[in-house]
Amino acid sequence: MGRTLAEKVWEQHVVRRAEGEPDLLYIDLHLIHEVTSPQAFDGLRMAGRPIRRPELTIATEDHNVPTVRGPISDPVSRVQVETLRKNCAEFGVRLYPMGDAGQGVVHIIGPQFGLTQPGMTIVCGDSHTSTHGAFGGIAFGIGTSEVEHVLATQTLPAYRPKTMAIEVSGTLPAGVTAKDLILAIIAKIGTGGGQGYIVEYRGEAIRALSMEGRMTVCNMSIEAGARAGMIAPDETTLEYLKGRPHAPAGADWDAAVEYWKTLTSDEDAVFDTVVEIDATTLTPFVTWGTNPGQGAPLGASVPDPQDTDDPAAAARALEYMGLAAGTPLRDVRVDTVFVGSCTNGRLEDLRAVADVLRGRQVVTRTLIVPGSMLVKLQAEQEGLHEVFKAAGAEWREAGCSMCLGMNPDTLAPGERSASTSNRNFEGRQGKGGRTHLVSPQVAAATAVTGKLTAPADL
């Protein structure tokens, strides 16, 4: 019987397999940041253990960093960032600190440097590590105990998850983005639908996506409960990778490409579960509730809780969101628009926002936060920042920012946002804040009208 892509990559990384034990998996790349690593370094120090392979580890400062120039004003955040610096210096880990041209959100910088490659195993103390699966590797989030484990051993004990294929047939209609697609997928399978699975996204609509769009899709696998999402590498992948600083070059490139070409699910491979989606039926999609599965097409209305799978949860969500059932989503007024995060903070996203904002004015507070310093530089080289500023939006430094509100970029209680990030949980963007997850295009159009809006409505 043939093997799935996930099975091939997994098998390639098994260091040790013993009856009645989880597999011991080798980890090719370990990304760390300031929030989930300090206790892991403490653990190493207490046990007197070194990092086994510091050169397979990379660190950045992203969650706490301010997105306006200058030092970190919150002393607790500052200590956390300084702790990362000390730990990286002590243990010999390459760090991209605030202000460095290579700094950025952890899941943006890996691909941007060419460190994220097909067939690799990649982990990070962050659930959106699934992003890196867009290149055809197995990438998943881990907790701090596991961060320590990887630092000490460059391996992780793990049971192989089941496999799920999400087949997206047809092509996405004009104006429908990778973000709309993944929001629709999560609404369909639910926030727990992917629990225990590695998802492989397949089909015509997936093949047609750019690498940036594929990263947006894989990024939100965890919002459907799946620890990892992946897409088989193809010409689009190779084109993106070629020439990046850490990508193989010369004869190494040829050898790598030869191997990468084997990284597809075999024709006769069998998935444990198959989900089918027809891309041609999709429209811009937004969330109305307090988990990413509580979403609907922008053209729909806020649902009646009785019509949902879990009426009690939906009623609670509407109460928190301050929404009445039956209200057209296009009538929902928004105070703040946030463009950024590891879901939609890449150059392509910023270009899409600029295309909508060009020659228009925003009527909401609008924060545009590039996912990395390199994205910022590239956007400025294209003059996108001028478009943003002319429209009245704020153009910021790179970081996680309002995606989770650990820095000063937060919502006030009751404040409502349209956000290109990935989580609309209660209080995620600031205590009492209300989040609607949207695509960059919808975010930009919403900033122009002050209500949830698609560019086609303008």
Added chain:
Amino acid sequence: MDAFTTHTGRAVPLRRGNVDTDQIIPAVWLKQVSRTGFEKGLFSAWREDPAFVLNNPAYEGASILVAGPDFGTGSSREHAVWALQQYGFRVVIAARFGDIFRNNSTKMGLLPVVLPAAVVEALQSAVEADPSLEVTVDLEGRQVRWGGEAVGFEIDDYTRWRLMEGLDDIGLTLRNADDVTVYENGRQPWLPTTV
């Protein structure tokens, strides 16, 4: 981590599904660089509501959390586990758990017990009716018992053994360090390094 064999204590019913780790401990609490003091952040937004179940004095000192399905979804923050443990919980019972949360729990010795949704609801009703009800979670016998009830649960042998012995995963892996070296010697030379 502390070994876990059997635990008996009182239980708190948390009748909500999809309790994500941002609710268990909001991001503002994650700035600490130490491993202690997270109990103050546990459900901190919800605890401001006097009607929230953890504010009910009848459940003070309870050590078993009986939650709705999909407990611990979302962010990978292990701080959620630390907060629950430091608050005094030894066990969380739910019909389904977020994968990363469940993994983090077993690394720390917080026992995640999966029971069918109907059983979880029955247990919630039982502790609502009688908050002083003693519940026993028997990892050795893979069973939860309360009143006259006894319900089995599944957990893989390896994780159970590790929890019962209180073993540290890193120490176990380092026993196989030679296997890691052998594997490393066979890795493709073109795989990237970060330097």
